[in-house]
Amino acid sequence: MINIAVLGYGTVGSGVVEVINKNHASINKRAGQEVNIKYVLDLRDFPGDPVEKVLVHDYSVIVNDPEVKIIVEVMGGIKPAYDFTKQALEAGKSVCTSNKELVAAHGAELLAIAKANNVNFLFEASVGGGIPIIRPLNQSLTADEITEITGILNGTTNYILSKMTDEGKSFEEVLKRAQEKGYAERNPEADVEGYDACRKIAILTSLALGKQVDYRDIYTEGITKITKTDIEYAKALHASIKLLGTSKWEDDGKIYSMVAPFMIDSDHPLGHVNGVFNGIFVNGNMLGDTMFYGKGAGKLPTASAVVADVVDAVKHQGTNIMTIWEQDKVELGDRANFACRFFVRVADTTSKETIEKVFGEVEYVTLADVSGEYAFLTEKLTEGAFEEKSKQVDMIMRIRTAL
């Protein structure tokens, strides 16, 4: 029998308890021994909940108990998760976490501490919820040099954009309904402004590189400015608008990372990842294109990934699983040099002649029921060049494309 402790009895924490109870037979078989929840830490009380029997309010009880070998950190946020995790690793306990803020900010450091203490710091659930992506990146795609990672990494925004597309509703209307249904937080900023996706692409890029990508260096744009009209244009282009976190290894030797809404072709593997689902597209120089798809959030899918990490931690007691993520910081490529095709809406005060003088060859798109404006797709050009050129036209909106 191996004893574990769960820090935080919120959505994911209660999911972890549920998964371990429900699938105990198969989990114990896969782990090679019985997984026992000795403690659950939460500041709150849960009168009447079976968790009461193992509930503690004081972390020192857990960290000082030599019987506890694995700690599940599902509190979220940096404080006190960072201190708790560090103390646990230093006390010779492995830690499994779903906390993307913690991993993005301190992943490299915590991995080094785990290695020094011959324990493990595992974080499969921090990206893509239940989708296996961290372990495949670490252990399966090891023969390839990664050339691109592009993901739909946030279920809330993908749900909003999917609903806007399917039902022709505005961002505000859909957000309101998502909040009522509990799919979006009352303060939706971390999702709709792209901050959540930003941490996740930082984690994936760091793992692919083996070095630290600071999430604060990644240009991040949310979906709040996307309108019904933009979605209509996308449909006319046989495309979808998706919030993507993307990192590309370009020929200049630099890595360009960004979080922003993109128009992608409906035939792209990510083009049919709709609703609360996430999809993570990876290109390797030998493997070619691959994609991982599944539920990127939610109590049980996320808990499933956390518990899979627990099973791995049990199987690797006394062995540190090699994970290359050094603390040296990577200098990302300058966004001004990132190139893509842009979708641009302009007021019809700008003539097509002007457009072509400024942008060269473009592809026009018009919508029958939209007046006073038209739109076009540029050829591939850099962000820097685009920003210069767009000053010369009456631009209403621009969206990057992967078309």
Add this chain to the structure above:
Amino acid sequence: MINIAVLGYGTVGSGVVEVINKNHASINKRAGQEVNIKYVLDLRDFPGDPVEKVLVHDYSVIVNDPEVKIIVEVMGGIKPAYDFTKQALEAGKSVCTSNKELVAAHGAELLAIAKANNVNFLFEASVGGGIPIIRPLNQSLTADEITEITGILNGTTNYILSKMTDEGKSFEEVLKRAQEKGYAERNPEADVEGYDACRKIAILTSLALGKQVDYRDIYTEGITKITKTDIEYAKALHASIKLLGTSKWEDDGKIYSMVAPFMIDSDHPLGHVNGVFNGIFVNGNMLGDTMFYGKGAGKLPTASAVVADVVDAVKHQGTNIMTIWEQDKVELGDRANFACRFFVRVADTTSKETIEKVFGEVEYVTLADVSGEYAFLTEKLTEGAFEEKSKQVDMIMRIRTAL
């Protein structure tokens, strides 16, 4: 430095050499030491090819060389691959293979021999080519009870069905072109009759269960009877016809496995897996739906998966990676009890009245340019019931559906 040997210098074998040469810096970093190809075994000579320097014709040179720690078996077939693999494992060498025939027939036994010798038998490339699926099933989906695995597991048949769909051509025409292009073998039986997919779903189901599923117990139907007209009907139903290998854990406690062409909804995650791509859909009782997508065949994608296994074998020298696949054979559920909705084409000598008397409520489909027949979708019913009922109508064709 660690020495390896490659058995077979065909498509995959030469791919393995290419991947190791091309990505040597990152592979050596991930492996923690230099991976050196000491021998390549092939009966043929390759005058002028750099492989000449390490080419041997006699396996005993390799298996008796204590410096060789890892053997890559990419010859295919059972003989002599089975004997070579067994000898290697018994000599304390890990084996990485892409050989689905070998793994389907002897996987459990070879894993047991590897365990007894404290080495590893790895076979990521045996299913889904470059798609990471074996390792995720073994190590990532460990908190779940699997309820379904359904995959597009054969690139050749998926290419043929995709071309038939996109270009309105017949099976024979597309097969011929695929053979000319090298996408299909001159003897295409293993692909088009579903035998290849059968071995792959047997491997995946065995791993999910931890027990032996005998591929010979799996009902297998190929795609040779699928016509242009079937494809037209599928389009009218907003569906695609895909050759699926599927295993379902049903409420009666049984597992139903089958390989057959199915009509699936275009909105299903597998509905957009086209061309030579493979997709493997897995449902877990906690995780929900997840899918793995990528190139299921081809020299470099397959070699990429083999080399990732080599990296894993290097990292796990002296440790057996726990893989639960016991030799006890599983009794699959009787196909007569497998239930689905059937798509049925009947000659118009059978009246709709008769159809409804026999099948109850059905959903009719007609094509404007097809005469003398019509089609319908049944409600969900078992194979056994369907076979009985279908005797009472002038059936032209039936295709199972996941609609």
